[in-house]
Amino acid sequence: MSDVAVGLDVGGTKALAVLVSRDGEILDELRTSTPHDAEGGAGAATGKVLAEQLVTFAERHSLDVSSLPIGIGMPGMVRRDGRLAFAPNLQTVSGASFPELLRESIGAEFVYMENDGNCAALGEYAWGAGHGVENFVMVTLGTGIGGGIIANGELVRGQSGFGGEIGHMVVEARGTLCGCGGFGCWERYASGNGLARLAFEWATEGRLAELTLKRGGAQNVRGEDVTLAASQGLEEAIALMNEVAWWLARGLANLIAILDTGHFVIGGGLSTAADQLLPSAREYLAELTFGYDKRPPIVVTPSGLTVHAGALGAAKVAFDRQP
Amino acid sequence: MSDVAVGLDVGGTKALAVLVSRDGEILDELRTSTPHDAEGGAGAATGKVLAEQLVTFAERHSLDVSSLPIGIGMPGMVRRDGRLAFAPNLQTVSGASFPELLRESIGAEFVYMENDGNCAALGEYAWGAGHGVENFVMVTLGTGIGGGIIANGELVRGQSGFGGEIGHMVVEARGTLCGCGGFGCWERYASGNGLARLAFEWATEGRLAELTLKRGGAQNVRGEDVTLAASQGLEEAIALMNEVAWWLARGLANLIAILDTGHFVIGGGLSTAADQLLPSAREYLAELTFGYDKRPPIVVTPSGLTVHAGALGAAKVAFDRQP
Structure with a gap:
């Protein structure tokens, strides 16, 4: 051994x-x-x-x-x-x-x-923010959304080992095209890519006026510009981060309905913006979760092991x- | 004992x-x-x-x-x-x-x-169409959509015992209002209620002309009229059943992405219309499932224990x- x-x-x-x-x-x-x-x-x-x-x-x-x-x-x-x-x-x-x-x-x-x-x-279950929690979902917010499900203390690998592809759960039937060929996948709204896409959309629609001016055009407004500006208190950027947080909560609420998960561990690159996402996401969960007030408080916590x-x-x- | x-x-x-x-x-x-x-x-x-x-x-x-x-x-x-x-x-x-x-x-x-x-x-796992299948999802298409998840050979009860409320997975963010207070729940599209709602919508839009005439008004067209007419070959009714089958497949594909389920057992009152729903739903699954062609064939089978x-x-x- x-x-x-x-x-x-x-x-x-x-x-x-x-x-x-x-x-x-x-x-x-x-x-x-x-x-x-x-x-x-x-x-x-x-x-x-x-x-x-x-x-x-x-x-x-x-x-x-x-x-x-x-x-x-x-x-x-x-x-x-x-x-x-x-x-x-x-x-x-x-x-x-x-x-x-x-x-x-x-x-x-x-x-x-x-x-x-x-x-x-499995890492978070063994040594991180899911330690000892028999039912939780790991959500990695990177370029897309990945994840893993622990149920009854075991990883849900599924029939072939492909379990946990939660980013490809569709939350908007016939929504925007995803890299996987599907339409309306969760990761098109609540990931790094989702943020970038929404930023471009908002900038084009004139809803990110200050950032567009600062960056010299809608096409130059990146996700990082939004998270930085939001952390500095720019209202239009905060509004967009809230939109991303709403979509994050939308997917989490689905996982709660399906799995009765009471505990989420949020990791991945975009989770560095956790301060701007998680508080709003927790609030949105209250209105988006089936039977929210019948459940114990739902934990949404940043990764313990980070990168x-x-x-x-x-x-x-x-x-x-x-x- | x-x-x-x-x-x-x-x-x-x-x-x-x-x-x-x-x-x-x-x-x-x-x-x-x-x-x-x-x-x-x-x-x-x-x-x-x-x-x-x-x-x-x-x-x-x-x-x-x-x-x-x-x-x-x-x-x-x-x-x-x-x-x-x-x-x-x-x-x-x-x-x-x-x-x-x-x-x-x-x-x-x-x-x-x-x-x-x-x-x-649990019944299907013990004695029915899920017997011996370590990863499957029971889907009961009744007035709404209920269900239960077997993963790694065990029921997924979740934190409080509320697992398996798959009908309240949202597939259309900001979609139609559900009895649970949410918007766009799966059961608003692919259940008995969903069929009734779509039938009324289609009838009002003139897309069920024959049935509307026969029943003496859009408000009189019921779900049962559609399933009966579809079984008799009426094209407008078949088209609506295909729409319901598409929504059924949309939800199943989400469960496949999340859980890597390869086996679904379909029960509940609406499953009496299984002949009209399941063949189309299986076809739609091919286009709606993430990585469909990398997976073994997906089984969608009627309940073995029925009522x-x-x-x-x-x-x-x-x-x-x-x-």
Whole structure:
């Protein structure tokens, strides 16, 4: 039984690697840009980056890669057998089998894959803001919305392992087109992309007059401009953040109706704007939740593990699954 | 350990009681109208009806009510402690505690309550169309939409026991007003009520010309007229049933994204129109489901226990929980 595991969190822009002890302490950490070239077949370039990270850890800490438990969190539909079925935001790795790639390249024997949102949920359940909560939902607000569901103390992986793709729950039938090909997905309204889209829409409609003037045109108003201006008290920006918070609450209320979740852990890049989103979202929940006043208070809390949630959860997966 | 249990399924119009063996065989059955008078306090009138049903079974089959396991399925939010927190469609029983009422009136000691959709899910899981399927969703298309979720082989009851209220998942943000006070709930589009509402809307817009003429006015076109006419091949009626099927698929696709459910069991009153709904709904699922072609085929099957699903599941609850 290994004292340490490696968690690898592969995102659209960077691959984060952590070396983790059994009690969730991060002992070492590496960050590398995610390559987007398709050379060598599905996932080859990314597999090379991960192999380098693993070898670096092994050298620095005198570890044997062949016995090391390694977990990988991937943004996409990860099948129960570990193969990546579909990664809409990381096309070059769709279909890749990293366990095979890493066995062939560096002799790693214990490599386990899981969806990144599911990893984050498992990480928060083990060591973060969902610790000991038998029913909660992890919501990662990044470019899109990912997540993972813990019900009855277990991860809901579903039939094929694709559970927790909550960002593709449709909240506006026949709404705006999503990258997945669907219309009206939650992540078109309450994610980083959703904020950017709404900012452009509002700017075009003249509802972000000051920001548009400052940035020299509606097309230049970015999501970051809105969150910054809102934090500085600009009313038009606060109004837009409230709109995003309403959409966030709309999706959370749906998950409450379906799962009777009383606890949400909010992570991901956009959660840095948590101060501007979560208080309003909590208020909107009161009006949007079915039977709100019959339920105990609903907790909406920022991630305890922040940017490390996915990588830590991937390490937890490896600890749990290594025979 | 009792060889038999009683399952009571309390609906808005009738209370169905079944006497059930351990292998799910129905040994006896009673149906009584659900009373809607509020006299005697929350649930008193309904409690009296249930007590009479239980006494009838006890007399007919020489059973001792005090040791009999009794399960009750209720349409509403049933707390884990067995109290009914909220029953929007059965106001006179909101807040009632039937375990207490039945202990006081007839000395029943082992009375367990559960939401009716959850009961149906447990019934189908034990003895019906979800038998042995570790991840499936029961969808009851009645006046509204109820349901129950089985994930990892267990019922998802959630924090307070309110899990599975899938009909109040919003699929059209700021859509039509629902009885729950929300807007755009799934059950406003794909239930018996949804069909009736759409029928009136279509008739008013002149899209059900033949039916409107036949029934002598848009206000007279009922849901049943549409399902009957559709079964007889009337095109305008088939078109409306396809619209309902689209909305049905819209909600199912959301549940697939969230839970990775690969198996749906469809029950409830409207499922008698299954022949007209399910084939189209299955086709729409192909275009509405996130990553559809990466998943194994999705099963959408009619209930195996039909009108008895809830009552049988309530009996299963009683078998499982009696110490």
